[in-house]
Amino acid sequence: MKIWNDTQPIFIQVRQRIIDLILAGTGDTKNPLPSIRQIASEFSVNPLTVTKSYQSLVELGVVEKRRGLGMFLSKDARTILLAHERDNFLNEQWPRILAQIKSLDLSLKDLMQENAKQENAKQENAKQENTMNEQNNGKQAK
Amino acid sequence: MNNIAATENENIVEAQGLRKKFGANIVLKGIDFSIPTGRIYGLVGHNGAGKTTAINALLGLTNYEGKVRVLGREPFANRAELMADIAFISDVASLPRFLKVSELLDLMGDTHPNFNFEKARELLLDTDISLRSKIKSLSKGMLAQLHLAIVMAIDAKLLVLDEPTLGLDITFRKKFYQRLVEDYMSENRSVLITTHQVDEIEFLLTDLIFLRNGEIVLDSTMENIARRFSQVFIDPNKLEQARQQKPIYTRVQLGQTIMIFDGVEQEIAQNLGTLSTASVSDLFVALMERPSGAMENSK
Numbered sequence: 001m002k003i004w005n006d007t008q009p010i011f012i013q014v015r016q017r018i019i020d021l022i023l024a025g026t027g028d029t030k031n032p033l034p035s036i037r038q039i040a041s042e043f044s045v046n047p048l049t050v051t052k053s054y055q056s057l058v059e060l061g062v063v064e065k066r067r068g069l070g071m072f073l074s075k076d077a078r079t080i081l082l083a084h085e086r087d088n089f090l091n092e093q094w095p096r097i098l099a100q101i102k103s104l105d106l107s108l109k110d111l112m113q114e115n116a117k118q119e120n121a122k123q124e125n126a127k128q129e130n131t132m133n134e135q136n137n138g139k140q141a142k
Numbered sequence: 143m144n145n146i147a148a149t150e151n152e153n154i155v156e157a158q159g160l161r162k163k164f165g166a167n168i169v170l171k172g173i174d175f176s177i178p179t180g181r182i183y184g185l186v187g188h189n190g191a192g193k194t195t196a197i198n199a200l201l202g203l204t205n206y207e208g209k210v211r212v213l214g215r216e217p218f219a220n221r222a223e224l225m226a227d228i229a230f231i232s233d234v235a236s237l238p239r240f241l242k243v244s245e246l247l248d249l250m251g252d253t254h255p256n257f258n259f260e261k262a263r264e265l266l267l268d269t270d271i272s273l274r275s276k277i278k279s280l281s282k283g284m285l286a287q288l289h290l291a292i293v294m295a296i297d298a299k300l301l302v303l304d305e306p307t308l309g310l311d312i313t314f315r316k317k318f319y320q321r322l323v324e325d326y327m328s329e330n331r332s333v334l335i336t337t338h339q340v341d342e343i344e345f346l347l348t349d350l351i352f353l354r355n356g357e358i359v360l361d362s363t364m365e366n367i368a369r370r371f372s373q374v375f376i377d378p379n380k381l382e383q384a385r386q387q388k389p390i391y392t393r394v395q396l397g398q399t400i401m402i403f404d405g406v407e408q409e410i411a412q413n414l415g416t417l418s419t420a421s422v423s424d425l426f427v428a429l430m431e432r433p434s435g436a437m438e439n440s441k
Contacts, residue, residue, distance in 0.1 A: 004345065006373070006418040006419045006420075006421060007416075007417070007418045007419070009368060009419075010345050037323065037324055037327070038324070040323045040324075040327070041320045041321075041323040041324040042320070043345070044316065044319050044320060044323070044342075044343070044345060044346050045345040045346060046182050046323075046327075046345065046346050046347060046348045046364075047323065047327055048180070048181075048348050049345065
């Protein structure tokens with residue numbers, strides 16, 4: 001039931017959910033975003049909190065309020081959001097990750113090697129899946 | 143938010159010096175509070191703290207001393223009139239068991255001026271309740287849903303819910319509150335909820351009132367609560383320093399000391415360990431266990 005952490009104000013956390021929604025979605029500027037009421041109901045938070053979250057996205061220039069129609073993505077929503085989220089990552093999360101990397105005594109070489117290993121594994125998996133799909137398709141064709 | 147300025151002088155509920163005694167037993171010791179529009183108030187307290195008595199006074203179900211206005215009217219003398227604009231689910235709610243659901247809707251339509259028959263029917267479509275069912279054959283969860291559908295279909299300005307989800311399982315409770323936000327809440331309506339499962343609705347609430355032994359111990363917006371109270375997982379090397387900040391509550395959990403502070407500046411609190419927001423239930427324990435209320439160093 002506990003879907004929120006208690007270290008950040010709730011409106012920030014709701015805003016993050018909306019941001020995730022926008023970044024994940026193929027949203028366009030023509031269709032309205034979920035209404036304040038929908039989000040409030042979905043997350044069981046009060047509508048004033050959602051209003052505040054949307055308001056801060058309006059201030060960022062990500063969301064536009066169209067009178068009587070609801071909330072819409074602005075034209076440059078994705079660009080602004082990506083810039084904002086990258087900034088956020090580099091300033092907030094990266095220092096912590098960096099500290100962890102240092103405390104674990106990992107070198108850049110280690111990290112790159114691990115990266116290559118994982119990329120390889122991914123490609124292997126994809127290959128296997130492809131051959132399996134081909135086999136399946138072959139069976140079905142027969 | 144533009145609704146704040148507009149509501150300043152039109153509170154839905156206004157209570158000043160609300161006092162009630164049963165014989166020698168003083169249940170409410172002269173409490174003051176108000177509920178503006180567009181808010182969801184949580185009224186929390188132990189059993190016997192006076193919650194239901196306070197609600198009954200607002201609804202005109204009991205006489206009292208002091209001044210109470212609900213939608214501008216004195217409730218005890220104007221109960222019938224007020225009921226057109228107030229909806230209420232009591233913790234001992236009982237719907238007439240011998241009726242069918244459809245008959246209950248008819249009855250509501252005939253007797254309540256602001257009851258929207260069609261809306262009630264629509265709301266029931268989303269449930270497993272059939273209009274032909276006898277009320278006495280419904281499960282506890284269905285009864286709560288039926289009750290909610292009926293009060294939602296009333297075009298009320300104030301909705302009072304006294305332990306509305308008592309005895310319901312978690313799915314039903316969740317659904318109940320989702321419906322409440324979706325179908326009822328708006329800028330010119332307010333809700334007053336009492337519940338013991340307060341952690342479940344802490345983010346639903348806009349305001350919180352703690353009642354203890356007939357007195358208000360805390361009456362604040364959730365925003366101010368987050369600003370005023372801080373919970374800190376204390377750094378073991380800073381225990382003594384932390385104690386000097388006079389925590390209102392201390393508990394030890396797996397060797398970790400957790401303290402709640404009232405009105406300690408964020409920078410100072412941050413310095414003592416890991417800062418977080420106290421949950422409503424932690425605050426409840428912190429404020430209700432104290433020998434004296436928290437009001438003296440508030441605001």
